[in-house]
Amino acid sequence: MIEVKEAVRIAEKYLQEVLPDFGEPKLEEVEYSEPRQAWLITFKAGLLPKSDTLSELLRPSSLTKVVQVSVTDGKLIAIKNRAA
Secondary structure (H helix, E strand, C coil), X not given: CCCHHHHHXXXXXXXXXXXXXXCCCEEEEEEEECCCCEEEEEEEEECCCCCXXXXXXXXXXXXXXXXXXXXXXXXXXXXXXXXX
């Protein structure tokens, strides 16, 4: 079984690999989901602007993502937007 500290490190690594524009992730919360056999790890980060265009200036300045990591083997299950 993957312990919580290891799951957080794994989740942050996956997040930075999959979404390099996510910025510096800040840990928001960690939850164990028994039905899913997964750690649900929530990160929030400021987005890095890609350019000075109007669309870039108007997009949200931060995002919140939930990374699901398998408890048994530490593999990525999903990366999702946190529901409002």
